[in-house]
Amino acid sequence: MTEPDFSPEMKKALNSYAVPPAPAGFSDRLLARIASGDTGTVATAMPELPARRRTPSPWRRTSRIFGSVAIISLATATAAAAGVFGEPVYLPGISEALVKAEIVEAPKPAVKVQPAVIAQPSVEPEVMADVAVTPVQGSAAVVSKLTELREDPRFAELTPKQRLAVAGREVRKMVRSGEVTRPEARAAVQDMVRNADPAARAAARKAFAERREQRLERRTGTIATPDVATAEPTAVTDAPTDDEAGAAATAETLPALAAGKLTEEQADALRERLRTASPEQRAALRNALRERRQLRQQRRTQ
Amino acid sequence: MMQQAIKVTQENDDELVARIAARDHKAMRLASDRHANMVWRVAYRMLGDATEAEDVAQESLLKLWNHADRWNAGGPGIAPWLKKVTVNQCLDRLRRKRFTSDEDVPERADETPLADRQIEAIETGQAVKDCIETLPDRQRAAVILTYYEEQPNHGAAETLDMQLKAFESLLFRARSSLKGCVERKGVLEQGRARS
Numbered sequence: 001m002t003e004p005d006f007s008p009e010m011k012k013a014l015n016s017y018a019v020p021p022a023p024a025g026f027s028d029r030l031l032a033r034i035a036s037g038d039t040g041t042v043a044t045a046m047p048e049l050p051a052r053r054r055t056p057s058p059w060r061r062t063s064r065i066f067g068s069v070a071i072i073s074l075a076t077a078t079a080a081a082a083g084v085f086g087e088p089v090y091l092p093g094i095s096e097a098l099v100k101a102e103i104v105e106a107p108k109p110a111v112k113v114q115p116a117v118i119a120q121p122s123v124e125p126e127v128m129a130d131v132a133v134t135p136v137q138g139s140a141a142v143v144s145k146l147t148e149l150r151e152d153p154r155f156a157e158l159t160p161k162q163r164l165a166v167a168g169r170e171v172r173k174m175v176r177s178g179e180v181t182r183p184e185a186r187a188a189v190q191d192m193v194r195n196a197d198p199a200a201r202a203a204a205r206k207a208f209a210e211r212r213e214q215r216l217e218r219r220t221g222t223i224a225t226p227d228v229a230t231a232e233p234t235a236v237t238d239a240p241t242d243d244e245a246g247a248a249a250t251a252e253t254l255p256a257l258a259a260g261k262l263t264e265e266q267a268d269a270l271r272e273r274l275r276t277a278s279p280e281q282r283a284a285l286r287n288a289l290r291e292r293r294q295l296r297q298q299r300r301t302q
Numbered sequence: 303m304m305q306q307a308i309k310v311t312q313e314n315d316d317e318l319v320a321r322i323a324a325r326d327h328k329a330m331r332l333a334s335d336r337h338a339n340m341v342w343r344v345a346y347r348m349l350g351d352a353t354e355a356e357d358v359a360q361e362s363l364l365k366l367w368n369h370a371d372r373w374n375a376g377g378p379g380i381a382p383w384l385k386k387v388t389v390n391q392c393l394d395r396l397r398r399k400r401f402t403s404d405e406d407v408p409e410r411a412d413e414t415p416l417a418d419r420q421i422e423a424i425e426t427g428q429a430v431k432d433c434i435e436t437l438p439d440r441q442r443a444a445v446i447l448t449y450y451e452e453q454p455n456h457g458a459a460e461t462l463d464m465q466l467k468a469f470e471s472l473l474f475r476a477r478s479s480l481k482g483c484v485e486r487k488g489v490l491e492q493g494r495a496r497s
Contacts, residue, residue: 006449009490010481014449016423017430022342023356027334030360031327039364 142180142188145170160207316375323370334363337381340451341388347446348392350435358395362388385451386461389443396439426489433483441476448473 006014033039079085146167149155155163171189174180180188193201274282321329341362345355362384377383434442440462447458459469484490 006477006481010484013426013430013484013490014480016427017347017434018427019343019346020352022338022359023352026338026342026356026359027331030334030338030363031331033360033364034327034330034367039368 138180139184139188139191142171142174142185143192145174146188146192315379316373319366319370319373319375319380322367323373330363330367333366333380337384338363340381341384344385344388344446344451345392347434347450348389348442349395350431354395358388358391361391382457382461385447385453389447389461393439393443429487429489430484433480433487436483437476437479441472441479444469444473445476445480 149163149167149170155166158166171185175182175185193204196204270285274285277285318329318333322333338359341359342355345358345362346352349355349358365387366380366384434445437445443462444458447453447461448455453461455470455473456466458473459466462469464472
């Protein structure tokens, strides 16, 4: 290391720091002390400092703590192993429980069967119980199910619409659960319709026709309001004629006229009557038709 | 010739210490007369106080009296030994002083009429003394031993129980600090010292 040498000015300044000579009689005082036996430390006004205690560094302190803990742990473990503390305490552990455990199959979850719901809730348990015990499969299952429904007295009390809804729901449920396929269900229903008695088939057709007619009326917007429905027959029956045939003819045409739609047969029949009717009857019919047409036009404009 | 003189001195020191160990008061007076000024100088420059310097000087020489029987013949001699003892005692005193009081000892004003030249020299000396006292203890000892006592670096390092490199580093810092302090005091003749 390069030492910065002092300049002459600096040396001159440092040399001006003169030290006075040693005090006179220094050696005499020293020898006097020696002669008197006072050769110990010169008493001063300054107090003695306590001995410097070295504080251990954090590393040394930490290592001491860890070392102590390790030694105590080792000694305790050795003593425990030697049986100084008596019999060892049994503590059940998870690993031991796992060793003793056996492998078994998990229980399958219980299948909950939803009871069939029909219009009246009180009927549900009986219907469901019958469905659950049916052993047959495929189309036969559908037939069996529908037959059971039909034989149920409560099912018979329902309206045709409700019966149809309940039967459809049951069949759909069977299809959804995989009990039958959709073609099987369709075939079963067709078989049942084919094998049904003629009276029931006719009733079903009639109901179907009625529903179809209502649908058509709703679609064309010409469904008769109560006022219109009563007004038309009145107008027709108030026609200025006393002829029985004219009255019958107008009476027969009323449903078709009220419905606003004539079937082919009705149209043919109406034409035939107009051709064969008397002039009065024909005039009455024409008047009724004209009024009907006017009413329809008025409704359309509204 | 020089080596012969040193050898004679060592022989004398060893003989002197042997006599001191034999509780020869004349030998002790001789040792005191030889080394009292050096011990006093070092103590005074280290402590900056005459009373304390005398106490330290007496203690150092009393140690020679007390420990003469354990003297190792053929060593560096009495002077280096006393210097080391004195410096250590001064450092110990400074440490105690720092713990007890930070107050400066008031200097007694010298009312003797002096010529301007003398006044200036005294002012400069006082400024240097103040600067030396502001140095840390070991830096102060390094400057005093090497500059004022003209001790070589390895000897001063031995006195302070330091490695030579560490001592040189300490001395470098001490000289730089001292130079800066004296320059700031503005007592240099040209106002600025050369490096």
